[in-house]
Amino acid sequence: MGGRGMTLPPDLGRHSDWSGVRVVVAGFGVSGYAAADNLTFLGARVTALDEQEADKGGGPDRRERADLLESLGATVRLGEGSTATLPDDTDLVITSPGWSPRAPLLAQALERDVPVWGEVELAWRLRDPDEPGGPAPWLAVTGTNGKTTTVQMLEAMLRAAGLRTVAAGNVGKPIVEAVMDPDPYDVLAVELSSFQLHWTHSVRAESAAVLNVAEDHLDWYPGPTGMADYARDKGRIYEGVERACVYNVADPVTEQLVRDAEVTEGARAVGFTLGTPGVGMLGVVDDVLADRAFVEDRRTSAAELATLGDLASDAPHFVADALAAAALARAHGVPPVAVRDALRAFRPDGHRIAVVDELDGVVWVDDSKATNPHAAxxxxxxxxxVVWVAGGLAKGASFDDLVVAVRDRLRGVVLLGRDAPVIRESLRRHAPDVPVIEVTAGEDETRPMDRVVDGAASLARPGDTVLLAPGCASMDMFADYGARGDAFAEAVHRRRRHS
Structure with a gap:
């Protein structure tokens, strides 16, 4: 067993003496590089490890970043990763969210009582207490689905209110870079995954939201307690919240997480709902997004924030994301007009309920970002x-509840990918009358999505929607969900050209 490092001071932070602190940064992606770079700048002795070689999975910039860090005094060991031996006398490990707690390197650290932080924990500790008015508060968002859209909506609302802000964390700017920016932000819109939250200890958001908690990442959270462990990590976002804990009225798990959290005295629980909001909630009245939480007399009145017509989509999950973002913005003091202006201008990123085309009266929609059953x-x-296009890597998820919930609206289903049989069996059990086409890609086939589109077209009728909402990850057949969505759109466009 290796030696023990120094005992770190509990308040180790931005203005501490980092010289002599030996830090292993596990993972050399965007966030790992940001952590290693800033720790080197602060004077720490940094060793950065990554499982991939410099010429794999990162392009030439990866080698350039490694060379730059080494020129500044850091040690970079690419091609070494989770199975590496933790260097003797390591004082602190900063881990990538992609590394499981069971990774040998992290297990070694925990066994030796070496502190393990995520990049988010590091960022929180590197906030500058000397900034006028104190460091920028965090408005934080987590959930199984909808995090990125919600955080981007929140960022737009804060900007519309004239605040200097940025989306950071699991999306946008690495959170360490955001807190170390020499031009301080007024407030940060922070997306946090359960993986990131798992390694937080002292983070205290001003306000926080859990959008939903559903079966996902069971490969990261294995065993009979997996879902409970996953939910518990999501709930970490509420710890120490100062103003508002935003929860989903339709998801009782999120409300229970609020009840279980140790928050700052005076913090409020604020629900969002697609129905009529009760006192202390945001919701929908007719076609109006209404606020009954942040108005002077919330018992008898509400503030109009926007209408459904102001949104890029009136899909229920998109409306829910807008309400959650509005709750966090309003908790920070953003006026209703800024919420409305932001929502009117907001357009979601690609592969999120994006209309691809309309052919022969059938609308084709790309929602490739729906990578788990809850999102689908x-x-x-x-x-x-709807003709549903689904399949890929299920990551241990079950589709029974999904099929039961949507079977009455299914015209047909087209399946592809490694775990297509998992979905097919759920359909067989719970929707045996729904026609299913399963597409298997041959080794020499370059365009399997063409057969998917042809199969969907054979099932669809005028007035139907063909929806790519796979309910699965994409890496069995595609580089990522974006590449899958692009392949779907390209196949639809080819069909138009050839029709």
Whole structure:
């Protein structure tokens, strides 16, 4: 067993003496590089490890970043990763969220009582207490689905209110870079995954939201307690919240996480709902997004924030994301007009309920970002009748509940990918009358999505929607969900050209 490092001071932070602190940064992606770079700048003795070689999975910039760090005094060991031996006398490990807690390197650290932080924990500790008015507060968002859209909406609302802000964390700017920016932000819109939250200890958001908690990442959270462990990590976002804990009225798990959290005295629980909001909630009245939480007399009145017509989509999950973002913005003091202006201008990133084309009366929609059953169910709820395109890597998830919930709106299903049989069996059990086409890609086939589109077209009728909402990850057949969505759109466009 290796030696023990120094005992770190509990308040180790921005203005501490980092010289002599030996830090291993596990993972050399965007966030890992940001952590290693800034720790080197602060004077720490940094060793950065990554499982991939410099010429794999990162392009020439990866080698350039490694060379730059080494020129500044850091040690970079690419091609060494989770199975590496933790260097003797390591004082601190900063881990990538992609590394499982069971990774040998992290297990070694925990066994030796070496502190393990995520980049988010590091960023929180590197905030500058000497900034006028104190460091920028965090408005934080987590959930199984909808995090990125919600954080981007929140960023737009804060900007519309004239605040200097940025989306950071699991999306946008690495959170360490955001807090170390020499031009301080007024407030940060922070997306946090359960993986990131797992390694937080002292983070205290001003306000925080859990959008939903559903079966996902069971490969990271294995065993009979997996879902409970996953939910518990999500709930970490509420710890120490100062103003508002935002929860989903339709998801009782999120409300229970609020009840279980140790928050700052005076913090409020604020629900969002697609129905009529009760006192202390945001919701929908007729076609109006209404606030009954942050108005002077919330018992008898509400503030109009926007209308459904102001949104890029009236799909239920998109509306829910808008309400959650508005709750966090309003908790920070953003006026209703800024919420409305931001929502009117907001357009979601690609591969999120994006209309690709309309052919022969059939609308083709790319929601490739729906990478788990919960996300696919939310997407399917927006269309009826629908031909569902699904499949990929299920990551241990079950589709039974999804199929039961949407079977009455299914015109047909087209399946592809490694775990297509998992979905097919759920359909066989719970929707045996729904026609299913399964596409298997041959080794020499370059365009399997063409057969998917042809199969969907054979099932669809005028007035239907063909929806790519796979409910699965994409890496069995595609580089990522974006590449999958692009392949779908290209196949639809080819069909138009050839029709």
């Amino acid at each position: 169910r939310a997407s399917l709820a927006a269309y009826d009748p």
